[in-house]
Amino acid sequence: MPVRPAGTVTLGSVDVSDVRTSDEVVLRLQALRRSAGEPSYAEIARLVARVRTARGVAPEVAMPARTTVYDAFRLGRRRLDRDLVADMTEALELEAARLGARAVAVSEQVPDESEQLPEPASAEHQGPTRRQRSALLVVCLLVNLAGMAFIDALRIPVWLDMIGTAVAAIALGPWWGVLVGVSSSGLDGLLTGAAGFWFTPVTALGALIWGYGARTFGMARTTGRFLLLNLAVASASTALAAPITWLVFSGYTPHDSSALTASLVEHLPWLLLAAFVSNLVFSVLDKMMTGFISLAVVDALTQRWPWLAAALRR
DSSP states (O other): OOOOTOOOOOTTTTTTTOSSSHHHHHHHHHHHHHHHHHHHHHHHHHHHHHHHTTOOOOOHHHSOOOHHHHHHHHHSSOOOHHHHHHHHHHHHHHHHOOOOOOOOOOOSOOOGGGGSSOOOOOOOOOOOHHHHHHHHHHHHHHHHHHHHHHHHTOOOOOOOOOHHHHHHHHTOHHHHHHHHHHHHHHHEEEHHGGGGGGHHHHHHHHHHHHHHHHHHHHSSHHHHHHHHHHHHHEEEEEEEHHHHHHHHHHOOOOOOHHHHHHHHTTSSSSHHHHHHHHHHHHHHHHHHHHHHHHHHHHHHTTTOOOGGGGHHOO
């Protein structure tokens, strides 16, 4: 991509290389976005790709990430990508012209506070509406119940009963995940008479670790860190589930994983240790599948609910 002079950023016909803060550039970008009809961040990324492609940039590298575009409109930035700002400016001006607007030259004067649009969604300023939160919680609850029914039907030695719990914990917060996990365990016990409600504390603990790990400690930012987070959930779950299995079910739960326990008990000195090792093996597999499926679901939902992107960037 052709590189512009390091000291030059333009918004339309106005040179803003002398601005004192990044916020002034962001405010002017927001004004230019308004003049272009408030296109979504994903649409702005497509418009930028069109501009870059016309300039000779290869199509496969022309489109910026939607979250990168989103961040460029967020106040409080320390640095801005000058080339991206210039490309977004050109793209938004072309879009304004396409909509029949007159050529826009953003004023040097920073818009009054009363004229500014609210800052783009962030974890602090904008979050889910009550309807969005309620809808997501209900769907997460149903996903948990569906996972329980699916595994019972196929007799697979994993659980997959915490996908909805993990989604709620990562997207909304750890205690919302606890609510989904506890509710699904209780409903499963009432509707099917299954003994899985004994493991409700395990579900709650998993929700807390996923929620605080992703949202407080930023462990959903990279694949490696999220892998470690899932391992932490699996280990903590086993540490709590194995004693429950030993005390309540005499070491053998009504789950296919008990076949491994029966095999291990012949080689290990204690039944509790056999139950621990058996549970850990399947828990690691289960929590890896559950964690990455949940993260993919949250990432997909950011296309519809941009406020969810904040949970993944923490």
